[in-house]
Amino acid sequence: MKILIIGAASAIAKATARIYAEQGNDLFLLGRNEEALNGIADDLKVRGASSIGLACLDLTKSAQHESSIQQAIDEMDGLDIALICHGSLPNQEKAEVDFKLAKKEIDTNGLSVISLLTVLSEKLSQRKCGTIAVITSVAGDRGRQPNFVYGAAKSLVSTYLQGLRGKLRADQVHVIDIRPGLVDSPMTAHMEKGALWSSPERIASKIVQSIAKKKHTVYAPGYWRAIMFVVRLIPEVVFKRLKF
Numbered sequence: 001m002k003i004l005i006i007g008a009a010s011a012i013a014k015a016t017a018r019i020y021a022e023q024g025n026d027l028f029l030l031g032r033n034e035e036a037l038n039g040i041a042d043d044l045k046v047r048g049a050s051s052i053g054l055a056c057l058d059l060t061k062s063a064q065h066e067s068s069i070q071q072a073i074d075e076m077d078g079l080d081i082a083l084i085c086h087g088s089l090p091n092q093e094k095a096e097v098d099f100k101l102a103k104k105e106i107d108t109n110g111l112s113v114i115s116l117l118t119v120l121s122e123k124l125s126q127r128k129c130g131t132i133a134v135i136t137s138v139a140g141d142r143g144r145q146p147n148f149v150y151g152a153a154k155s156l157v158s159t160y161l162q163g164l165r166g167k168l169r170a171d172q173v174h175v176i177d178i179r180p181g182l183v184d185s186p187m188t189a190h191m192e193k194g195a196l197w198s199s200p201e202r203i204a205s206k207i208v209q210s211i212a213k214k215k216h217t218v219y220a221p222g223y224w225r226a227i228m229f230v231v232r233l234i235p236e237v238v239f240k241r242l243k244f
């Protein structure tokens with residue numbers, strides 16, 4: 001398969017790319033840190049990838065999305081799976097009083113993804129096949145006090161994916177929304193870890209399985225589906241008092 005990984009230096013992306021490399025797939029990596037991408041590409045070659053290409057860009061620069069995605073398609077001579085992984089976890093207290101910061105975070109976690117989806121939808125619709133998979137978050141399921149700027153951006157993407165899934169169905173393009181819970185990665189390095197935490201490798205394995213099974217909305221690990229079901233049921237009159 002020909003697989004484009006966007007935000008390829010993320011811990012979850014790297015673990016997912018390793019599985020795809022070991023299966024002998026063609027990979028194209030998109031990210032902003034050239035040195036990191038070159039290191040990842042070398043590792044993936046050793047692990048068995050058929051071919052590896054890469055391109056560097058700040059993913060908030062949406063004007064470059066079309067040319068970068070086209071480069072990936074040209075170099076791999078096709079596209080079967082596009083996996084969007086980049087993201088950033090803002091400091092909520094700062095972002096809720098500084099609109100410039102909130103906008104930057106919503107751009108990274110929300111608008112840049114919508115721009116990529118716009119290009120990918122068109123390319124895959126023309127080809128009448130393929131899968132678009134996006135890592136969003138359980139944080140998008142409900143606006144919680146400690147992270148509602150990040151959650152709002154993720155929820156924007158999840159809602160967009162829901163509509164896009166229906167629209168692309170006629171063109172045989174599949175759309176998957178992957179919602180991880182707490183994952184031990186550089187993004188959460190500053191946070192104290194506990195029983196609900198997972199490794200990037202566990203999430204990666206769930207991503208690969210879910211794409212193969214053409215799932216729609218995936219909680220990773222699966223127990224987050226039950227947790228978020230309960231969180232969504234809490235009446236607003238109670239929820240507004242909760243600080244978790």
Ligand SMILES: NC(=O)c1ccc[n+]([C@@H]2O[C@H](COP(=O)([O-])OP(=O)(O)OC[C@H]3O[C@@H](n4cnc5c(N)ncnc54)[C@H](OP(=O)(O)O)[C@@H]3O)[C@@H](O)[C@H]2O)c1
Pocket residue numbers: 007008009010011012013031032033036057058059060085086087088108135136137138179180181182183184185186187188200
């Ligand atoms: N960790 C969690 O608990 C958790 C939970 C739910 C969802 N998620 C989501 O999972 C995805 C992967 O995150 P992760 O946990 O693997 O974290 P991570 O290792 O910190 O990866 C985040 C990646 O996003 C990249 N990135 C951020 N802004 C970018 C930009 N403007 N242009 C290009 N690349 C940019 C970073 O690039 P650099 O390497 O250059 O900094 C980094 O590689 C994200 O969408 C995140 O929101 C994570």
